[in-house]
Amino acid sequence: MKLRVLSGSLLFLFVAAVFALAQQNVPAPAKAFATAPDIAYDSVPNFLKLPTGTYLGEGIGVARNSKGQVFVYTRGGDTSHLYEFDPNGSFVREIGKGLYGFQMAHAVRVDPQDNIWVVDEGTDMVVKFTPDGRVAMLLGRRPEFNGGVRATPPPNTPPPAAQPYRFGRPTDVAWDAAGNIFISDGYTNSRVVKYDKYGKYINSIGTKGTGPGEFNTPHSIQTDANGNVYVADRGNRRIQVLSNDLAVKTIYDNVGAPWALCITPGPHQYLYSSNSNPDNNNSRLNAVSGEIYKMELDGTVVGKFGKAGKQLKEFTTVHAMDCRNDNDLLTAEITGWRVQKLALHPQVQTSSKVQTSSR
Amino acid sequence: MKRPLFLICFVGVLSALAAARPVAAQSVPEIAYDSAPNLLKMPEDIYLGEVLGVSTNSKGHIFVYTRTGSVNVTTGTNRVFVRSGSRLFEFDQNGKYLHEIGQNLYAFVQAHAVRVDPQDNIWVVDEGSSMIVKFDPEGHVLMTMGRKPEAVDNPARQEAAPAAGSGAGVPGDNFNGPSDVAWDAAGDIFVADGSRNSRIAKFDKNGTFIKSWGTRGPAPGQFNVPHSIVVDAKDNIYVADRGNKRIQVFDTDGNPKTQYTNVGSPWALCITSGAHQYLYSSDSNSGEFDNATIYKMELDGTVLGKFGAGGKQLKEFGTVHEMDCRRENEVYVGEILNWRVQKLTLHPAAGKPDATRSARK
Numbered sequence: 191m192k193l194r195v196l197s198g199s200l201l202f203l204f205v206a207a208v209f210a211l212a213q214q215n216v217p218a219p220a221k222a223f224a225t226a227p228d229i230a231y232d233s234v235p236n237f238l239k240l241p242t243g244t245y246l247g248e249g250i251g252v253a254r255n256s257k258g259q260v261f262v263y264t265r266g267g268d269t270s271h272l273y274e275f276d277p278n279g280s281f282v283r284e285i286g287k288g289l290y291g292f293q294m295a296h297a298v299r300v301d302p303q304d305n306i307w308v309v310d311e312g313t314d315m316v317v318k319f320t321p322d323g324r325v326a327m328l329l330g331r332r333p334e335f336n337g338g339v340r341a342t343p344p345p346n347t348p349p350p351a352a353q354p355y356r357f358g359r360p361t362d363v364a365w366d367a368a369g370n371i372f373i374s375d376g377y378t379n380s381r382v383v384k385y386d387k388y389g390k391y392i393n394s395i396g397t398k399g400t401g402p403g404e405f406n407t408p409h410s411i412q413t414d415a416n417g418n419v420y421v422a423d424r425g426n427r428r429i430q431v432l433s434n435d436l437a438v439k440t441i442y443d444n445v446g447a448p449w450a451l452c453i454t455p456g457p458h459q460y461l462y463s464s465n466s467n468p469d470n471n472n473s474r475l476n477a478v479s480g481e482i483y484k485m486e487l488d489g490t491v492v493g494k495f496g497k498a499g500k501q502l503k504e505f506t507t508v509h510a511m512d513c514r515n516d517n518d519l520l521t522a523e524i525t526g527w528r529v530q531k532l533a534l535h536p537q538v539q540t541s542s543k544v545q546t547s548s549r
Numbered sequence: 550m551k552r553p554l555f556l557i558c559f560v561g562v563l564s565a566l567a568a569a570r571p572v573a574a575q576s577v578p579e580i581a582y583d584s585a586p587n588l589l590k591m592p593e594d595i596y597l598g599e600v601l602g603v604s605t606n607s608k609g610h611i612f613v614y615t616r617t618g619s620v621n622v623t624t625g626t627n628r629v630f631v632r633s634g635s636r637l638f639e640f641d642q643n644g645k646y647l648h649e650i651g652q653n654l655y656a657f658v659q660a661h662a663v664r665v666d667p668q669d670n671i672w673v674v675d676e677g678s679s680m681i682v683k684f685d686p687e688g689h690v691l692m693t694m695g696r697k698p699e700a701v702d703n704p705a706r707q708e709a710a711p712a713a714g715s716g717a718g719v720p721g722d723n724f725n726g727p728s729d730v731a732w733d734a735a736g737d738i739f740v741a742d743g744s745r746n747s748r749i750a751k752f753d754k755n756g757t758f759i760k761s762w763g764t765r766g767p768a769p770g771q772f773n774v775p776h777s778i779v780v781d782a783k784d785n786i787y788v789a790d791r792g793n794k795r796i797q798v799f800d801t802d803g804n805p806k807t808q809y810t811n812v813g814s815p816w817a818l819c820i821t822s823g824a825h826q827y828l829y830s831s832d833s834n835s836g837e838f839d840n841a842t843i844y845k846m847e848l849d850g851t852v853l854g855k856f857g858a859g860g861k862q863l864k865e866f867g868t869v870h871e872m873d874c875r876r877e878n879e880v881y882v883g884e885i886l887n888w889r890v891q892k893l894t895l896h897p898a899a900g901k902p903d904a905t906r907s908a909r910k
Contacts, residue, residue, distance in 0.1 A: 245690060247655035267633045267653035269623065293623060294630060294699065312625045312700075333626045340627040342702040359626075378626075469696055471722035473758035500692055500756040525696050527655070 217427070219478045220446030220465050222491040229484060229493040230535040233503045237279040237531040238262070244281070247271070249522035251298035251308070251510045252529050255321065260512075261285075261306055262522065262529055263298035270295035272308060274323075279531070285323040290332060291315040297362045297410075297510060301369075309373070311359040316373060327389055329373070330357040349398070352379045354391040362410045366417040366434060374408040374421055382408060382421055384436055395436040400426055402438045410451040410510075414459050414487055422448035422463065429463060429489075442489040446479055450521075452513040453487075460492065461485040462519065464508040467498035469524045471506075480505050482521075484536075493536065500526060580845060580854040581896040582880075584864045588644040588892045589613070595638070595646070596888075602663035602673070602871045603883035603890050606686070609642030611873075611881065612650075612671055613890055614663035620677065628700035635660035637673060639688075644892075650688040656680040656697055661743075662729045662777075662871055672730050676744060679724040692756050694740070695724040708745070716747030716765040716772070722758045724750070729777045733784045733801050741775040741788060749775060749788060749803060762803035767793050769805040777818040777871070781826050781848055789815035789830065796830060796850075809850035813842065817882075819874040820848075827853070827877060831869040834859035837886060841866040845897070854897060861887060 238260075240246060250270075251263030258277035263270060270292040274282040285306070286292060293312025300306055304321040313332040320326045333340070349358060358378030365371055369387030381396035382405075396405045406425025413419050417434035428443040429451070446465025454460045467480040480498030482505075485491050496505050506526030513519050517534040589611070591597065602614030620634035635657040639647045650671065651657055659677025666672060670691065671684040678697035685691050716725075726744035733739070736754030747765040749772075752758055763772045773792025780786050785806065786799040796809040796818070813832030821827045828848055834841035841859035843866075846852050857866050867886030874880045878895040 242688075243649070243652045245651060245654050265655055267655050267657055268621070269632070293625060312623075312628075312630060314626065333624075335624055339624045339629055339703040341704065342627045471694075471696060471758075473722055506693075525693055527690055527693055 216474050216478055217447075220481070220483070221444040222483060223446070223481065223494070226483060226491045226494040229495040231495050231503070232533045232535075234279075234531040234533070235502055238275055238529050239280050240273075241281050244273075246273075246527050246529075248295070248524045248527060249509065249529050250295040250524065252512050252520045252522035253298050253300045253306075253510070254512050254514045254520065255300045255304040255306070256302075257304075260520065260529070261298050261300060263295040263308055264527075265295050269293060270310060270312070272298065272306070283323075285319060286317070286325075289317070289325075291317045291328065293332075296360065299363050301365050307363050309360050309363050311361065311376060314357040314360060316357070316360060316363055329371070329385065329389055330355065330360065349378050349380075352381055352383075352394065354383075354394075357383075361408060362422075364411045364413045364419065366413050366419075367415070368417075370434075372411055372413065372419050374411040377407060380405040380408065382411065382419065382432065382436060393436055395432065395438075402430070402441060405430075409449055412451045412453045412461070414453055414461075415455075418487075420451055420453065420461060422451045424448055429461075440489065442485070444489070444491065445483040445485065446481075450508055450511045452511040452519075454513045454516050456516065459487055460513070460516070461487055462511055462513050464505075464511060464521070466508045467505065469507040469509075471525060482508065482511070482519075484534075495532075495534065502530070503532075505530075577844070577852050578854045580856040582856050582864070583894045583896075585644075585892045585894070586863055589640055589890055590644050590646055592646055595649075597638075597890075598888055599660075599885045600870065600883035600888060600890055601635075601660040601885065603881050604663045604665045604671075604871070604873045605642075605875050605881060606665040606669045606671070607667075608669075610647070611640040611642070611644065611890065612663045612665060613638045613640065613883065614660040614673055615888075616660045620658055622701075625700060627703050629703055629705075630700050631658055631677065631698075634658050634677065635675065637663065637671070648688075650684060651682070651690075654682070656682050656693065658697070661727065664730055666732055674727050674730050674740075676726050676728065679727060679743075681724070681727060681730055681740060694722060694738075694752070694756055695727065711745060711747060711765045713766050714764050716745070717761060717763060722750070722752070722756075728775065729789075731778045731780045731786070733780050733786075734782070737801065739778055739780065739786055739801075741778040744774055744776075747772040747775065749778070749786070749799070751801070751803070760803065762799075769797070769808065770799075770803070772797075776816055779818045779820040779828070781820055781828075785848070787818055787820070787828060789818045791815055796828075807850070809846070811850070811852060812844040812846065817869055817872045819872040819880070821874050821877045823877065827874075829872055829874050829880060831857075831866075831872055831882070833869045834866065835868055837861065837867060841869065843869065843872070843880070843882075845895075856893075856895070863891070864893075866891075 247264040247266040260275040272285045296311040297309040306319040316329040318327040360376040362374045371385040380398035383394040384392040409424035410422035419432040427447045448463045449466035450464040464482045467476045476498035507524040510522040519532040598617035622629040637650045656678045661676040662674040669686040681694040683692040724742045725746040728743040729741040738752040740750045748761045748763040750761040776791040777789035798806045815830045816833035817831040828846040867884045869882045871883045880893045
């Protein structure tokens with residue numbers, strides 16, 4: 191009997207150990223985490239002022255136009271909503287109420303002509319609005335409700351081949367100086383697609399995988415002034431930099447899992463990348479993620495800021511960033527249902543570095 | 550091979566416990582009570598549905614979390630998105646309708662509970678979205694906990710009933726069918742989680758996960774649908790372990806202190822404020838005219854009295870799902886089957902237990 195109890199206990203310990211190990215499937219912090227200097231910053235409390243009875247829901251997309259107007263694309267209780275606020279965060283209006291292309295928000299971006307682009311991963315559509323909120327162009331088509339909802343394929347079924355003009359849960363949109371359109375597509379497809387400014391297909395790159403030019407959830411996309419394309423290859427924990435023709439130029443793998451990218455305008459451009467804490471609120475993962483990196487376009491990390499948490503200045507899964515103004519960032523957060531306006535103070539960078547090391 | 554031995558020990562412990570605490574017998578005195586007719590005055594175009602949650606704030610305002618309309622699903626390619634289906638209303642202390650809070654909220658899918666904390670913040674627990682939302686007293690969102698699943702695959706994966714020993718969940722912050730929320734004196738947050746997980750999760754006041762305890766099962770510290778949770782002034786935590794027909798009492802670290810097995814299936818718990826605190830526990834009916842009894846207890850588990858019966862008339866209960874008892878003899882009950890809130894005035898002075906109690910003082 192004693193032996194049985196003993197072997198039973200051993201079995202229990204073994205099972206417990208296996209269980210514990212399985213639960214420790216926690217990635218290492220981003221490679222740059224230990225060495226990147228901290229950037230001091232503040233957050234404006236209660237930045238967005240919503241009318242009574244209007245609730246933001248999950249903060250999925252945020253972008254500013256040239257006048258500083260703020261556009262927020264959110265997941266609400268009925269469908270997705272696109273709201274416009276003035277530069278101080280006062281509510282202006284809702285755009286596209288009840289739109290056929292709205293279902294499950296994923297991104298909003300504003301192009302150089304102040305057109306507002308929305309990417310919806312529920313309808314598989316990208317919608318371009320004019321600055322005054324009229325639909326100007328559509329990419330993709332919402333799947334028809336034809337005989338019901340299509341069945342989910344069994345696990346490990348290869349995704350259907352990507353089609354030029356259909357998306358598979360697209361994630362983000364960007365443009366180059368010529369107005370060419372780049373779309374990261376997406377959760378079901380694993381590619382980047384390029385269209386001309388009229389929406390005509392040019393080419394695409396990528397299937398699901400880990401090699402250069404392959405993607406595992408391309409989640410965010412930006413271009414620089416030279417027309418290079420930066421793709422947040424989130425599942426592969428790297429940023430892939432593509433030429434304007436979608437050839438892989440280089441890869442940055444030192445800033446964790448890039449959920450959101452933004453590139454500043456102006457003569458000296460910077461790249462911000464958010465290693466967001468995962469949206470399932472797993473506190474063990476929160477401990478190794480949640481910070482935003484500021485980088486040179488060549489991948490050199492200039493600094494970092496932020497950590498996971500629900501308080502002001504902390505992040506509850508940053509899903510999008512706007513960095514139109516150099517040190518004045520907007521972040522949209524999934525689980526915190528908010529947009530934060532952050533003022534970065536990189537000039538005090540050196541002193542904060544000293545403080546960090548003395549901690 | 551080892552399991553039978555373990556089971557035998559375990560059953561032994563259980564029977565010992567059962568022997569120590571006799572099931573509430575007919576000797577429990579009845580407490581006389583009244584119910585105020587037509588307590589809540591609704592605007593003409595708003596109807597309550599099933600009342601899952603009811604709670605009052607320090608001003609006596611009444612908050613009602615109800616399942617209304619229908620849960621809508623919208624379609625993606627092979628996914629469906631689950632939306633709406635519950636609403637939160639505020640009434641003044643006389644039952645006059647004041648306003649709705651959280652219109653069209655992303656987290657309002659399948660109501661389960663509403664509670665008001667000592668600062669009058671309003672906390673909503675939604676079983677359908679597996680989220681908890683904290684509103685300030687004016688109805689602005691202050692904090693969210695958990696995240697609603699983005700979408701459901703088509704066809705939805707069949708979820709097996711939770712197996713014995715399961716349900717502690719990842720040691721993280723995500724819920725699976727949460728049922729209730731409570732706070733200790735420090736503001737730490739305790740979540741009963743719930744209908745699919747089987748655990749109590751503890752967070753600090755900022756929503757940072759601290760720990761969780763419990764798995765599916767009948768042993769002390771295990772749960773079979775932890776359905777309601779309250780904390781007394783000394784930070785003891787009372788968990789309505791509905792499926793196991795017992796109330797388990799823990800310290801704030803999750804160590805089991807005792808359990809009460811004499812009040813049937815505890816669906817709803819509330820605890821009174823004031824120097825001498827009482828615990829009410831509702832052994833609710835799930836069928837219309839089944840027995841339905843609310844017990845009044847000392848915190849040590851001594852049953853002082855009981856009241857109530859299943860039914861559709863005033864003073865009768867149609868599955869009491871949440872209770873509020875900020876004041877000892879003023880109990881609000883929210884009912885599933887009768888789509889209403891009743892405000893009950895108890896008259897314990899007429900009964901024996903209070904005489905004994907005053908004598909004891």
